[in-house]
Amino acid sequence: MKAERPASDKNIRFLFLCFVCLVLTYFDYSNISYVKKTKSAINDGAVYVSYWIVRPFKIIASLPQTFNEIRLLKKNFEADEKLKNIISQLQLENEFLKKDLQKFFSIEEQEKNYSRPSLLAKVLFNRKSILSNSLLIDKGSLDNVKIGYPVIKNNNLIGQISEVNLKSSRVILLKDLNSRIPVLIGEKLFTAIMIGDSNVPGGVKFEFLPKVYEFQDQDKIYTSEIEGVMPKGIYVGKLIKQTNNSYLIEFDYGFNNLDYVSVLIEN
Amino acid sequence: MAKVKKNYNDVLSILIILLIMLAPPISIEAFGNQQIYKYLNLEYIVIYFFFFYIFKYFRALPLFIFGVIVDSLVGNFLGISSIAFLILYKIAIYQNTIQVRSIFISEWLAFGLAILVVYIIELAMFYFTNIKTDMQAFAYNFIGSFLSYPIFWVILKYFFLRLERFGNDKDE
Numbered sequence: 532m533k534a535e536r537p538a539s540d541k542n543i544r545f546l547f548l549c550f551v552c553l554v555l556t557y558f559d560y561s562n563i564s565y566v567k568k569t570k571s572a573i574n575d576g577a578v579y580v581s582y583w584i585v586r587p588f589k590i591i592a593s594l595p596q597t598f599n600e601i602r603l604l605k606k607n608f609e610a611d612e613k614l615k616n617i618i619s620q621l622q623l624e625n626e627f628l629k630k631d632l633q634k635f636f637s638i639e640e641q642e643k644n645y646s647r648p649s650l651l652a653k654v655l656f657n658r659k660s661i662l663s664n665s666l667l668i669d670k671g672s673l674d675n676v677k678i679g680y681p682v683i684k685n686n687n688l689i690g691q692i693s694e695v696n697l698k699s700s701r702v703i704l705l706k707d708l709n710s711r712i713p714v715l716i717g718e719k720l721f722t723a724i725m726i727g728d729s730n731v732p733g734g735v736k737f738e739f740l741p742k743v744y745e746f747q748d749q750d751k752i753y754t755s756e757i758e759g760v761m762p763k764g765i766y767v768g769k770l771i772k773q774t775n776n777s778y779l780i781e782f783d784y785g786f787n788n789l790d791y792v793s794v795l796i797e798n
Numbered sequence: 799m800a801k802v803k804k805n806y807n808d809v810l811s812i813l814i815i816l817l818i819m820l821a822p823p824i825s826i827e828a829f830g831n832q833q834i835y836k837y838l839n840l841e842y843i844v845i846y847f848f849f850f851y852i853f854k855y856f857r858a859l860p861l862f863i864f865g866v867i868v869d870s871l872v873g874n875f876l877g878i879s880s881i882a883f884l885i886l887y888k889i890a891i892y893q894n895t896i897q898v899r900s901i902f903i904s905e906w907l908a909f910g911l912a913i914l915v916v917y918i919i920e921l922a923m924f925y926f927t928n929i930k931t932d933m934q935a936f937a938y939n940f941i942g943s944f945l946s947y948p949i950f951w952v953i954l955k956y957f958f959l960r961l962e963r964f965g966n967d968k969d970e
Contacts, residue, residue, distance in 0.1 A: 549884055556923065573870055584820055
């Protein structure tokens with residue numbers, strides 16, 4: 532039978548592990564290059580091990596959703612016939628949309644810059660806590676991903692790369708407390724910094740707005756290029772005006788259930 | 799020769815803690831959001847429970863490794879969660895050794911005190927490493943974890959007592 536360790540041994544072991552924790556934190560905080568490489572390897576290991584442990588549970592948990600999707604696909608197939616009729620109506624509405632597009636000519640330049648090559652990445656881990664609102668994706672420094680690169684889903688900005696490991700990276704989502712995105716708002720292109728804040732409705736707020744500004748309902752929000760942090764013209768979301776001074780920022784894409792995302796990389 | 803009783807509770811407890819650490823992506827898949835994690839720290843609850851009831855094969859080293867995994871996944875500086883887990887472990891064991899009578903209320907208050915100490919130490923480490931923190935979120939998380947302890951206590955206690963009884967019946 533295995534003998535129980537004496538209490539003093541346990542105390543020494545406990546103190547030693549606490550000391551190791553503090554040393555680890557200090558090295559990680561001090562950002563030394565060889566420690567960074569070790570951390571990258573630890574992060575990669577932890578991410579991929581966790582991914583494979585969680586995978587069977589995720590598959591089981593997603594079964595009801597999969598059945599729902601099959602049912603929806605069947606419904607969609609039936610609805611396709613009806614949609615054909617609607618297409619003719621939409622063609623008429625197309626004229627209206629062309630006029631609406633003219634509103635966005637002022638940000639034409641930004642739209643051009645948006646045509647950067649992208650890298651499809653799989654979401655390995657979607658971990659949220661009171662401290663972080665981030666994703667882990669399967670592309671890292673070996674795939675030329677760098678810190679600060681924007682991450683999009685269906686042409687909507689969802690966050691940016693905050694940490695790069697060898698074969699994985701961390702994406703800090705827009706609603707994260709540490710997220711800072713320079714943006715242009717509305718037709719008059721007011722500049723501001725969009726900051727994640729879990730205490731406000733919508734999860735984000737604007738700071739550093741001009742002294743005089745006025746938002747309209749449904750004003751679109753795009754990224755700007757202040758300090759070269761982010762390429763111009765990526766669609767972020769829209770404003771929903773509530774009262775004279777208050778507004779809600781609405782994203783067209785949810786942050787849950789993300790399976791694949793795209794990382795916009797430099798040419 | 800007396801047959802040595804096999805006890806799988808310790809292995810099971812390690813698996814439970816590991817799964818709880820990795821639960822957020824599973825819950826996203828099943829329920830679509832993770833708001834519950836803002837108001838509840840399940841990891842602290844189960845770690846405290848298992849150490850308070852001294853699961854003897856479950857020692858400090860697995861906790862240290864679990865902490866490093868959590869830090870890797872959350873994006874903290876390595877070691878912050880490990881030290882929080884280790885301190886919780888030490889407080890739980892200490893509170894277990896000094897308890898005279900087994901009254902649930904006193905255990906509940908002891909749990910509150912233990913996680914309060916851990917939160918304070920964690921906040922101090924975040925402060926020294928310049929990590930931005932939301933005090934309100936910490937307060938909600940503390941209150942939520944404290945208030946929900948009895949629910950998880952009932953579930954875990956019932957589950958593990960049943961397992962032990964089942965093991966004893968088999969041995970007879």
